[in-house]
Amino acid sequence: MEKRITGKTSLYSLIGSPVDHSGSPAMYNYSFEKTGVDAAYLAFDISLEELPDAIAAIKTLKIKGSNVTMPCKSEALKFMDELSPAARIVGAINTMVNENGKLTGHITDGVGFIRNLKEHGVEVKNKKITILGAGGAGTAIQVQCALDGAREISVFNIKDVFYDNALETAKKINMEVPDCIVNVFDLEDTEKLSQEIAGSDILVNSTKVGMHPDENISPIQDVNVFRKNLVVADTVYNPKVTKLLMDAETAGSKTVGGIGMLLWQGAEAFNIYTGLEMPAQEVNELFFK
């Protein structure tokens, strides 16, 4: 690494807090080296209060691009000069590009989710999709599915703050992508949930339910909703195989875990930064297994 760094080496970054656990520096530095890009990547612990100064520093230091993580994803959007269509509808960014002081914001979570499905042979075009959860991940997935041609999306959330978020997003999608029908329901309405899953091609969990240390919990209690021609995808990646996926697999559904979404959202940001494909298979073997 130190042999690669010269006076001409470009810098990319991750900002947010905490970042000390992040796998992004390893993933991007490895990929820069492998693809021959003269760049390095560092993580900076940045609170919301520090965000304006961090954005100014990105411009001053001519940092070429930056990933953005919690808690800065929504606030960072306000500093962008331009936004990708998905970032504009979602209202958050996780990637920014700095072209001579002009900042463009992107969100790659939804693209990563859909690429992960594709890698498992699943397309979203013309499909009906039931999505549990309308937080950060769920919103990005809904928007990208709509932009990529999903026919209908049924969003289920418990009646917490994210329920109102779901209603807002549905309104925006109905305006921006009118061909995609979006409806929002209460996750506690189990009868409606079973009904919507019965008419869906793909079921997605983007709630936190099933995440470590609650591995024994699934957002779906009634395992009768699973069937052979239903694809069940989880965004949770710790554990890699959740109770939801185990139950679905037992019933014969095709299952897709969340770790690939993490890989492919990073690969998409790498492509935005460099115009190159990340060596995803190697990155997967080295950092995600």
Ligand code: NAD
């Ligand atoms: P968030 O805090 O923005 O949203 C949390 C969501 O979980 C909301 O919809 C909330 O209503 C729901 N929820 C919380 N507790 C619940 C409960 N007891 N019952 C039902 N619903 C409940 O979080 P986020 O960033 O959207 O993350 C959600 C999940 O997605 C997490 O497991 C996270 O690890 C995962 N995620 C994965 C990736 C990836 O690349 N694979 C990326 C981002 C997030």
